[in-house]
């Protein structure tokens with residue numbers, strides 16, 4: 229068979245014919261431990277019959293219904309979301325993925341400022357290591373050189389602040405003043421651009437695969453929120469990768485005392501069983517858009533009844549099986565195993581993460597943090613070697629930031645499988661750096 233797709237992992241045309249629990253099975257019968265949960269998506273694991281049945285029922289009973297109308301599965305999803313969203317976020321817009329959701333969130337922020345009469349607020353601040361999606365606007369907002377290639381001239385120039393990267397903080401690795409340093413970077417961008425021209429800041433509370441589970445210093449987010457409030461800048465938090473339990477909290481921002489004006493979810497919302505994303509905004513934003521006559525246009529396939537069915541089931545499973553606290557506890561176990569395996573490794577700068585979003589960063593030299601040359605393709609080598617040993621990890625980095633291996637298994641993973649993952653990762657790293 230000719231492979232006509234765009235291969236994500238070079239030179240590997242893989243065909244999966246079955247998936248169950250934390251495992252994928254190839255046509256040739258090989259079993260692969262899905263340490264990446266697909267693209268850090270499959271939070272409740274594969275092969276959940278009740279999700280498939282709910283999708284089947286919705287498809288059979290009402291198939292396609294225009295997004296603004298209710299269906300029982302849309303109602304079920306909204307009811308399930310009640311248990312997840314903070315009380316401030318009352319307005320829900322359901323999309324078919326993360327890019328669409330971020331695009332909608334950015335449009336809402338711009339239109340909201342317009343509705344307030346703040347017509348000069350046309351800029352969205354972004355951060356230099358980030359990923360927000362595939363559309364032109366979300367690619368423009370992404371600090372991801374590899375995915376911007378060839379588009380630089382057409383991408384709107386959003387001003388980018390430094391993403392907190394404690395390991396490589398210019399003051400020194402994990403410096404006590406790192407939070408203040410990264411806050412200052414944001415402050416200076418806001419001042420340089422003129423705060424009255426800025427509509428919103430879009431950011432991932434814990435940077436996902438672009439940086440490899442970058443955890444900001446504890447004083448960063450509360451200070452960012454204060455700064456945004458002071459200047460009338462909306463805070464859009466992109467939790468497409470981190471939302472719905474991945475980091476051991478319902479949402480990653482809950483690790484700190486902050487609340488977004490607009491929260492964006494995707495991936496784990498339907499656990500990979502259907503394309504689903506969501507934009508969750510405050511009542512203030514909803515009312516301003518409504519009274520100003522600003523449309524929040526639906527996508528034809530937004531809030532698809534079958535996708536909503538999958539989302540409602542997946543959210544119920546997460547709660548019934550207490551999988552968020554499991555992600556927190558097993559995340560701590562995974563972090564401890566990673567630390568044990570790599571703490572002395574000459575080519576691993578650090579292991580980092582929260583809950584079941586963890587990463588390791590490879591370097592040529594551990595002291596100076598010098599990276600391997602791009603041409604060495606270290607990430608692909610590690611991912612390839614691990615796949616040969618039956619474990620799939622998720623490649624991270626942006627090219628400028630590189631040699632990041634992300635780990636984001638389903639929350640149903642057990643301790644023996646965690647040990648297997650870490651053992652394989654250790655062998656794969658050793659093989660790749662040789």
Ligand SMILES: Cc1ncc(COP(=O)(O)O)c(C=O)c1O
Nearest residue numbers: 325326327359360361436468469
């Ligand atoms: C943080 C973040 N935002 C947005 C996206 C884009 O979502 P999607 O691929 O569903 O369009 C991703 C995808 O990896 C992501 O990780």
